[in-house]
Amino acid sequence: MQAAALNILARVKRSPFLFPLALVAGLAMVLITETAYLQATQALDETGRISDAREHLQSLLRRTVDAESGQRGFLLTGREQYLDPYRAALDEIHASQQFLRDYYASMPTQAGTMARMNQAVDAKLSELATVMSLYREGKHDAWRELLLLDIGREKMAEIRNLSQELMAVESSRVESGRRGIYDTLLLHRIGVGAMSAVSLLALFMYLRQTRALEAEQEQRALAMARQRDELEREVVERTRQLTELAQHLQTAREDERSRLARELHDELGALLTAAKLDAARIKSRLGGNSPEAAERLAHLSETLNSGIALKRRIIEDLRPSTLSNFGLVPALEILAREFGERSQIEVINQMTPVALKPADELTAYRLVQEAFTNIAKHAQASRVELTLEEQDDGKVQVAVRDNGVGFDTSSQTRSAHGLLGMRYRVEAAGGQLSIVSAPGLGTQVSALLPVKPATTAATPA
Secondary structure (H helix, E strand, C coil): CHHHHHHHHHHHHHCCCHHHHHHHHHHHHHHHHHHHHHHHHHHHHHHHHHHHHHHHHHHHHHHHHHHHHHHHHHHHHCCHHHHHHHHHHHHHHHHHHHHHHHHHHHCHHHHHHHHHHHHHHHHHHHHHHHHHHHHHHCCHHHHHHHHHCCHHHHHHHHHHHHHHHHHHHHHHHHHHHHHHHHHHHHHHHHHHHHHHHHHHHHHHHHHHHHHHHHHHHHHHHHHHHHHHHHHHHHHHHHHHHHHHHHHHHHHHHHHHHHHHHHHHHHHHHHHHHHHHHHHHHHHHHHCCCCHHHHHHHHHHHHHHHHHHHHHHHHHHHHCCHHHHHHCHHHHHHHHHHHHHHHHCCEEEEEECCCCCCHHHHHHHHHHHHHHHHHHHHHHCCCEEEEEEEECCCCEEEEEEEECCCCCCCCCCCHHHHHHHHHHHHHHHCCCEEEEEECCCCCEEEEEEEECCCCCCCCCCC
């Protein structure tokens, strides 16, 4: 039984009619509420009109009695102030008659009763007025005789009976309106209860469905988080591998450059030196016998000297001997002087001796070399500042700044591969590379490299 109920509940939860059902229930509740409200307000308004009619009926009867009392007081005393209640009662009687005529205009039966009551009231008022007229004329026997007749009493009895009949009708209408209000409230109560039950059921189904959806979303979020963590670990691992590969390639490149520099220095240097010695021997043996041959030998010697200079420059580019022989600061000074002479750009050096590992010194040298190359190709600069200094945080800063055209650092260009490779090289050394530039504001390339740790002397045993 419980399994069947759960199956029915699951079907209802998956039903596409759940939301329309809740919508229909809500609309039905609004319709029932509005209908009950309109019926209740109409019944209350009708009850208010009935209450006004009852008050005017009572006022008509009461004011007729007041008019008769005022007349009696005037007849007994002859004083005009006793007619004030009489005159006030006349105004209210006429107003009540007009209201009741309009009120009962749409009710044929009650309208006839009200017409008879108005006739009785008018007759009573006429009888009162006639008596007072005879009194003022001094016809005392006539007004006493008219007063002793039963006409006034009969008219008052008729007025009371007709008033009670109309009051009974209004009381019946009040009771009918009360029952209508009770029926409306009961219908509203039943409808609101039923629609509330349907709405609560729909809300319960919706909450269950929402909870299931949230649970599914949480599972998906956890799965995505695990996948994201796995991808992040893979990215970190791939980045580490790429950094190691870049460092290995840089090391292999420098080793290959060193090998080529040694071969050029040893083999090509030996060949060029031997050729220059042979040319010198030939020149000494010819003497002055052949001017043309001497001229050719001089040209050959100059060519050999140019080849030797080219060999030295290539060797310095492949592996700067000044770096290993004299240190970083002199090597950078020579590099800056040669760059300034080739490019006709003013180079200002602000360098102090620093403590770096040999590999980091080569990284700093290559960074400056790459920066000078980019300045010569793209910067269109007239002034370059080269800075090398040790900072207080245990870092060495090497920076190259120019006053050239600059560029947008957010746009990656094809010519930025050298700086990208240098970034990997600096980061592989445990440093940080930063490039600051903007169109028209020049460029600054700087790197922070760790200071070489101080070596501790071994203590003799």
